[in-house]
Amino acid sequence: MDDDLAMLQEVAKVAIAHRAETLDAERTLVADYHTMLAAFARPTPERGAEGRAVIDELARLATPGIRATTGRRFFGWVIGGSDPTGVAADWLTSIWGQNAGNLVAAPAASAVEAVAAGWLLDLLRLPPTASIGFVTGATVANLVCLAAARGEVLRRVGWDVEADGLFGAPPAHVLIGADAHATVFTGLKCLGLGARRVTVVETDEVGRMRPAAFERALRTAPAGPTIAIAQAGQINTGASDPFAVLAPIAAAAGAWLHVDGAFGLWAQACPAFADQTAGVEAADSWAVDGHKWLQTPYDCGYAIVRDAEAHRRAMSITASYLPPAEGAERDPSAYVLELSRRARGFPTWAMIRRLGREGIAALIERSCRLAARVAAAIAAEPGAALVAPLALNQFMIRFGADAGDAAGDRLTLAVIRAVQDEAVAFVGGAEWRGRWVMRVSVTSAATTEAAADETADAMVRAWRRVRAAGV
Ligand SMILES: Cc1ncc(COP(=O)(O)O)c(C=O)c1O
CATH class of the missing domain: 3.40.640.10 (Type I PLP-dependent aspartate aminotransferase-like (Major domain))
Structure with missing residues (x-):
């Protein structure tokens, strides 16, 4: 039992270190599914193991494939930040x-x-x-x-x-x-x-x-x-x-x-x-x-x-x-x-106790304002265009907006890949009205103004690289 309690204490340290590292990290490239499958694949265990060893092994094996969804610059899908109070x-x-x-x-x-x-x-x-x-x-x-x-x-x-x-x-x-x-x-x-x-x-x-x-x-x-x-x-x-x-x-x-x-x-x-x-x-x-x-x-x-x-x-x-x-x-x-x-x-x-009515209202408002800020910064770049008027916290950008449908699709997908490869921020794509767009979701309480600006810069940088390479 003492060992089990010590394990719980130890895992808290590992968890806290992970949070500290991932807050500002979209920088480490994440191992993909197949790499993770290879890392975890073992025959069914015949014998048990010490709890501490099991948890150490889990953390060691999984960490390379953990995406920084709780970080400040994660804008894929619609993913909240798993706030530390909620986690606790x-x-x-x-x-x-x-x-x-x-x-x-x-x-x-x-x-x-x-x-x-x-x-x-x-x-x-x-x-x-x-x-x-x-x-x-x-x-x-x-x-x-x-x-x-x-x-x-x-x-x-x-x-x-x-x-x-x-x-x-x-x-x-x-x-x-x-x-x-x-x-x-x-x-x-x-x-x-x-x-x-x-x-x-x-x-x-x-x-x-x-x-x-x-x-x-x-x-x-x-x-x-x-x-x-x-x-x-x-x-x-x-x-x-x-x-x-x-x-x-x-x-x-x-x-x-x-x-x-x-x-x-x-x-x-x-x-x-x-x-x-x-x-x-x-x-x-x-x-x-x-x-x-x-x-x-x-x-x-x-x-x-x-x-x-x-x-x-x-x-x-x-x-x-x-x-x-x-x-x-x-x-x-x-x-x-x-x-x-x-x-x-x-x-x-x-x-709800942590944020209160005021904090929730402020969080929603801040997410929407940051979405508008990132959208405006990218759309100011020649060849990048906001696809639909901004309503809330989600928006779409298309690159090569005047390059024609097929070329615009290629350029947009290339920019998404370039952003993901640079790994300063994470963002994904979607099809809208039959054409590819970069879709940005600002939903995390961890996202700051500085993180939003760094993200916009990374997206503009990616677009300039793609445009210069003429994908
Ligand atoms: C409009 C809408 N409906 C339903 C869902 C599904 O929600 P969940 O993934 O939490 O089940 C989502 C997820 O993003 C959504 O955006």
């Missing part, structure tokens, strides 16, 4: 080993979830009586919300999908924007709603559903149970659907309106950018992540449903050996897919 709360979560599945097994974890759920609704300015499930991330949050939606719209026409399944059920109709996130389709596939059965609603140049197209799609949809899926924060442009216009249209048609707000819903918590999500509180359900803008470590997301009863009908688990929640008690397993799971309320509580 997550360490305690692991140390405590609580199973957040029920009130008796995990009283503190259950209570913290109940309190953090109230804080989240307050910060995101959503109905205070809505229910929240603490899930792995927005992918599963979307699925959980859509399960509640499916159950409720079918219940309204007299069908109990939770009891009787989908075979023989009245068909449910789904509308979704043309620029929805790929992960929403996972939910549709799992729930028997079908990824191909949806009606795709036309979007504008930043990926927002066009209200006239939305209204037309609802009007011409087959009468009956309907779910409309909107989004706060398009992955490439950061733009949100015009909820203030869409929500009344959906309500008038009797459709359930779900919002995928993985990162963009946090605009609600920031007065300077709350106009982006105006009217979103009128929806029926919302998916949002903690591990993006709230900076909790992975994995942490929230499935939020206005009609808590519909949420519970879709998710509740009962068994004689599971203590039921009584009265006003919140059963932590009634809102998620899993029974046994990690106590995600702890890092959520810790990050």
